[in-house]
Amino acid sequence: MRLIIAGKNSIAVGVLEYAMKNIDISIFVVLNSTEDFKNGFQKSLGFYANLWKIPIINLEEVYNYQDAIFLSLEFDKIIKPSLFKTKNLFNIHFSLLPAYKGMYTSALPLINAESETGVTLHKIDAGIDTGDIISQKKIKISEKDTARKLYLKYIHEGIRLVVENLSSLINNDYKSLPQGSLNSSYYGKNTIDYANLKINYKQTAFQVVNQLNAFSFREYQLPKFNDVEIGCSEITSEKSFLKPGSIVKDNKNSFKIATIDFDVILYKDLFKLLWSYCKINDYSSLNYLLEANNLDLEIKTKEGWTALIIAVYNGSFECVLQLIDAGADVNAHNYNFTSVLMYAKTNALKSNERRIIDKLIDSGSNIFSKDIFGKTVLDWVKEEDNELHNYFKSKL
Numbered sequence: 279m280r281l282i283i284a285g286k287n288s289i290a291v292g293v294l295e296y297a298m299k300n301i302d303i304s305i306f307v308v309l310n311s312t313e314d315f316k317n318g319f320q321k322s323l324g325f326y327a328n329l330w331k332i333p334i335i336n337l338e339e340v341y342n343y344q345d346a347i348f349l350s351l352e353f354d355k356i357i358k359p360s361l362f363k364t365k366n367l368f369n370i371h372f373s374l375l376p377a378y379k380g381m382y383t384s385a386l387p388l389i390n391a392e393s394e395t396g397v398t399l400h401k402i403d404a405g406i407d408t409g410d411i412i413s414q415k416k417i418k419i420s421e422k423d424t425a426r427k428l429y430l431k432y433i434h435e436g437i438r439l440v441v442e443n444l445s446s447l448i449n450n451d452y453k454s455l456p457q458g459s460l461n462s463s464y465y466g467k468n469t470i471d472y473a474n475l476k477i478n479y480k481q482t483a484f485q486v487v488n489q490l491n492a493f494s495f496r497e498y499q500l501p502k503f504n505d506v507e508i509g510c511s512e513i514t515s516e517k518s519f520l521k522p523g524s525i526v527k528d529n530k531n532s533f534k535i536a537t538i539d540f541d542v543i544l545y546k547d548l549f550k551l552l553w554s555y556c557k558i559n560d561y562s563s564l565n566y567l568l569e570a571n572n573l574d575l576e577i578k579t580k581e582g583w584t585a586l587i588i589a590v591y592n593g594s595f596e597c598v599l600q601l602i603d604a605g606a607d608v609n610a611h612n613y614n615f616t617s618v619l620m621y622a623k624t625n626a627l628k629s630n631e632r633r634i635i636d637k638l639i640d641s642g643s644n645i646f647s648k649d650i651f652g653k654t655v656l657d658w659v660k661e662e663d664n665e666l667h668n669y670f671k672s673k674l
Contacts (some may be wrong), residue, residue: 279450283353284308284339287320289370293351293444294323299331301444306333308340310354317613317650318582319497329650338459340364347447349440350402357402358662367402367448370440372432374414375400376462379407382470384425384432388492391484394418395428397436399443401454402626406464411452412447415439424494477501483513483540497580500547503533509547516541531571550576556601559594568604575606582612590638591621592657593629598637608643615649623659626666639673 281303283294290307297305307327315324327334337355340348344363351370359367370384374396387395396416401409419428447453467576477489490511493501500507518536520526526541527534533544548571555564567573575585586606589597602608611617620645622634639645646654659667 280343280346281305281448282308282335282343282346283323283351284337284340284348284355285353286310286313286323287352287433289327289436290323290351291321291435292433293349293440294326294330294332296437296441297444298332301448303448306335306340308335308337308353310352312354317576318580319613321613336577341505349447351436351440357400359404359569366447366450368412369400369402369407369409370436371398371400371407372429372436373407374398375407375411376457376459379462379464379465380469382465383421384429384495385470385492386465386643387419388423388425388428388488391488392419395432397432397439398437399439400457401413403650408457410456412452412454413439413443422491424491426495426497429495462488472499475499475501477503479535479537481522481538483518483537483542484541486535486537487511487513491502496577503535503544506533506543507547507550509549510545512543512545514541514543548573552585553579553583556589556594556597557592559592559597561596561600564597564600568600575601575604576610578612580633582611582614584618586610587612587618587621590618591625593625593631593634595631595633595637599636602637602641608638608641609647611647611649614651615647617643617647617649617655619643619645619647620649620655620658623655623662623666623670627659627663635670635673645673 281297281301283290283305294307307323309324311326315322317325340346341361342363346364347366348364349356349368354620357367375398378386394416396414398414399412401412403409415438417435424628442598443452476491479486490501490508491500500509502508513622518539518541520536524536525533526536531546531548535542535544548567552567552573555567578584584606585612586601588600589601608618619638626632626635645656648654656667656670659670
């Protein structure tokens with residue numbers, strides 16, 4: 279028996295890790311065409327397959343496997359069951375099937391003001407997400423959920439759903455039920471044009487905010503108003519008297535916009551400013567920004583850098599002091615678990631400046647934290663500079 283995990287992202291990596299530790303059969307992975315072997319906001323299946331020495335095969339090889347379990351987890355190719363010798367073909371879909379077949383399941387339930395969604399484990403047949411349902415988990419949607427937050431809920435519950443059912447799939451002792459037509463819906467690629475996102479303000483405030491939340495996914499896009507990225511929004515108790523979409527008030531950090539019924543505050547996204555100040559050590563502007571706004575300092579760039587990592591890497595000492603004083607995590611890390619202290623090491627090698635190292639350690643940075651390769655900052659610096667290695671050792 280073989281287990282074939284096909285797909286991408288943290289859901290595929292999470293299931294792979296569980297299977298490695300708990301399932302005593304051969305495991306293989308099939309990668310998406312977009313696989314770049316780099317960890318980002320989502321983990322890379324290719325990266326972890328190589329790290330854990332899991333064989334990578336192509337889809338065509340799987341066609342000839344008769345004794346195999348094929349598990350599609352955000353896989354990007356259409357599966358044609360007639361090409362497979364095995365009939366054990368399964369998929370995780372991010373919705374409560376039969377509703378929301380197809381695409382954009384992190385956005386559409388928000389736009390449509392659904393109170394719940396879910397994840398579905400189902401058999402793969404010749405249709406699009408039409409196979410018999412094996413198991414489902416419901417997910418509550420809160421009024422504060424964005425597409426990003428909802429997607430992370432899908433990942434978490436999707437891994438749980440596979441873990442709970444994997445043994446049954448392998449032992450072929452699961453039960454399944456055909457999907458019905460009641461409440462069935464499908465949305466294709468043309469349902470949303472992400473290259474030309476527009477908010478329709480000729481709606482109620484509730485509908486407007488739902489749209490804003492549905493298109494808010496920092497790693498991919500943020501909704502815009504007048505070409506300004508919007509970080510979040512809030513419905514006021516003030517009734518709208520201007521034309522929907524008109525600016526009621528334009529403050530430095532927000533717009534107040536009219537809708538069909540109530541005014542909505544659109545908060546301008548300030549993180550690009552935050553990160554730019556940290557890069558060039560503009561501590562005066564940073565101080566004003568931090569005092570005037572309640573910013574989450576652990577929000578990361580697309581590359582996985584927090585404001586403190588940016589300041590540390592660029593040697594922005596005064597910004598480092600301000601960020602730590604404001605509560606920034608001195609043990610933050612990027613998507614490969616490269617720690618703030620490791621970035622301080624890199625800066626020290628370039629600049630021979632060690633004040634940042636001292637400040638981080640004095641503030642609680644863990645010298646022994648390990649990155650994705652199992653190395654500490656001591657391990658890395660030992661290979662790079664003996665004098666700096668001895669300096670780190672003196673801090674123990």
